[in-house]
Amino acid sequence: MQKRNHYVxxxxxxxxxxxxxxxxxxxGIYEFNNELxxxxxxxxxxxxxxxxxxxxxxxxxxxxxxxxxxxLESWQKPLEVKNNKHKLxxxxxxxxxxxxxxxxxxxxxxxxxCNNKENYLNRVGNYAYFSRYFKLPELIYQDDDKYQLxxxxxxxxxxxxxxIPFILKNIYDDYTSYFSTMKRESRLAYxxxxxxxxxxxxxxxxxxxxxxxxxINTQLFEIKFPFIRLHGDLWTANILLEKEKNExxxxxxxxxxxxxxxxxxxxxxxxxxxxxxxxxxxEYYECYLxxxxxxxxxxxxxxxxxxxxxxxKKDYFCMFILNFLLDDSGRMPYELKLKEATDFQQKIxxxxxYS
Numbered sequence: 001m002q003k004r005n006h007y008v009x010x011x012x013x014x015x016x017x018x019x020x021x022x023x024x025x026x027x028g029i030y031e032f033n034n035e036l037x038x039x040x041x042x043x044x045x046x047x048x049x050x051x052x053x054x055x056x057x058x059x060x061x062x063x064x065x066x067x068x069x070x071x072l073e074s075w076q077k078p079l080e081v082k083n084n085k086h087k088l089x090x091x092x093x094x095x096x097x098x099x100x101x102x103x104x105x106x107x108x109x110x111x112x113x114c115n116n117k118e119n120y121l122n123r124v125g126n127y128a129y130f131s132r133y134f135k136l137p138e139l140i141y142q143d144d145d146k147y148q149l150x151x152x153x154x155x156x157x158x159x160x161x162x163x164i165p166f167i168l169k170n171i172y173d174d175y176t177s178y179f180s181t182m183k184r185e186s187r188l189a190y191x192x193x194x195x196x197x198x199x200x201x202x203x204x205x206x207x208x209x210x211x212x213x214x215x216i217n218t219q220l221f222e223i224k225f226p227f228i229r230l231h232g233d234l235w236t237a238n239i240l241l242e243k244e245k246n247e248x249x250x251x252x253x254x255x256x257x258x259x260x261x262x263x264x265x266x267x268x269x270x271x272x273x274x275x276x277x278x279x280x281x282x283e284y285y286e287c288y289l290x291x292x293x294x295x296x297x298x299x300x301x302x303x304x305x306x307x308x309x310x311x312x313k314k315d316y317f318c319m320f321i322l323n324f325l326l327d328d329s330g331r332m333p334y335e336l337k338l339k340e341a342t343d344f345q346q347k348i349x350x351x352x353x354y355s
Contacts, residue, residue, distance in 0.1 A: 011036055012075050014096060024104045024111060026090045027083035041092040042078070048158040049093060049105065099257060099331060105153060109140065112149040119257075120147035126256040129229065133178045134253045137240075154252050156240040163241060170251045171234070171271070172296055179264065179303045182228055188304075189261065190224040193322065200326040202334055209325060209341050215318045215349060225263050226304050232258030232330065234267040235274035260329045264304065265297070269320035277343055289313060289354060317348070 011032065018030070018039055028041040033050055040050060089111050091104035100115030101123075114120035127139050127149075141150040159167070182188055193216070197203045206212070231238070233255065240252040272288060275281040287293060294310050301308040321344050325337050348354055 007036075008075060014039070015075060015079065017096075017102075018079060018094065021094070021102065021104075021113070022081050023084075023087055024089040024091050024113075025081045025094065026087070026092055026106075027081050028092070030079040030081060037096055039079070039094040039096075044092050047093065048156055049095070097257070108153050110137065110151045110153045112151070114147040114149070117147060120144075120149070122257065123149060126259050130231075130253070130256055130259070133181065134174055135251065136256075137252055137254065154240045154242060156252075157243040159236055159239075159241055167236065167239060167241070167251065171268075175267065176300060176303065179228070179300065182226075183303055188226040188228060191227055192224050193221040193319065196323065196326045201328045202326050202337075205334055205338070206322070206325060208338060209322075209345075211345055211349065212318050212322050212325075212341065216315045216322070217312055220312065220315055220319065223306075225306070227261045228264050229259060230262045230264075230267045231256055232260050232262060232267070232270070233274070234271045236279070237274075258330055258332075260327060262327065263319065263323045265300065265316060266320055266323055268297075268300075269317055270324075272317075273320070273344065276347065277340070285317075285348070285354075288317075314354075 014032070014036055018025075026041065028043060030039050030041055032039050038050060040047065044050075089104055089106060089109075091106050091111065093105040095103040095105070097103065099119055101119055102113045102115075104111040104113070112123065114123065124142060127136060130136060131139070137154050138152040139149060140152060142148070197206070231253065234253075238253065238255045240254060242250045242252075272284040276285050291310060294308070298308045321341055325334075325341055
């Protein structure tokens with residue numbers, strides 16, 4: 001019952017928000033996906049932006065089994081957005097971001113309505129910085145008063161297993177180029193893990209993850225590693241592909257909200273972890289453990305005159321998680337980070353398949 005009430009209240013709140021912003025949506029009949037993350041025009045039900053399981057009607061019905069056909073409550077019904085002369089945007093999907101921002105997608109553009117000035121400045125700053133080194137959707141327009149941004153919409157396609165080599169190669173090439181530039185321009189800061197333990201406001205909490213320290217060789221706590229401004233949440237969901245005849249043509253990076261200064265290999269391990277934890281794709285981590293990425297990591301470490309030790313592969317991964325926990329500059333509450341670290345312990349450290 002509590003879960004049902006939470007779902008109903010969240011959906012009602014989002015319906016109210018949609019009604020406030022419907023002048024950004026084209027006319028039509030709209031539904032929410034199961035997670036209430038996306039509102040979509042029913043003509044866009046096959047969009048790759050949506051999760052494949054989005055049958056909102058059936059999902060809502062199971063919360064009210066006592067209702068007869070034709071007696072759906074207002075919050076269970078599809079939303080009708082009517083046409084009028086005062087449309088500010090012709091969106092067909094609305095995405096509710098975890099930080100309170102809202103994205104509206106049209107056929108050619110993506111509008112971001114930022115929840116506050118901080119979010120807006122963060123997005124503008126990330127675009128100004130990272131677009132110099134990575135391929136981001138083009139920023140077309142920004143409104144400093146309304147905290148709104150408009151980017152070129154990428155007509156992305158669903159990713160398949162055939163696209164993985166293309167994605168991995170692009171990530172490796174883009175990041176090694178970025179690292180080389182940072183090294184050449186001396187735009188690096190060097191810290192040890194012990195430095196982080198002395199300066200992070202989260203350090204007092206890490207007694208809950210003693211198992212993480214036990215899985216990191218003690219000598220790695222004393223080595224100075226470069227910390228670089230990175231994406232912070234890299235995985236396939238934050239990568240867009242354009243294709244022609246099912247062949248990938250271009251790749252874009254999106255959603256830089258968690259960007260910050262992290263240990264240089266952070267995004268590589270974040271990719272592997274997100275894919276395993278969220279998508280259930282363990283093959284990236286298994287390839288890493290089996291040494292298939294060793295040469296790539298050796299070349300990346302070499303950029304910073306560091307030596308990659310294959311025998312420390314698990315240690316490096318635990319260093320990434322420890323950096324994730326100790327980072328106190330992001331928006332994720334520590335309690336959620338601790339839960340993710342517990343998932344990491346269960347899925348990796350205590351998994352007999354990876355021992």
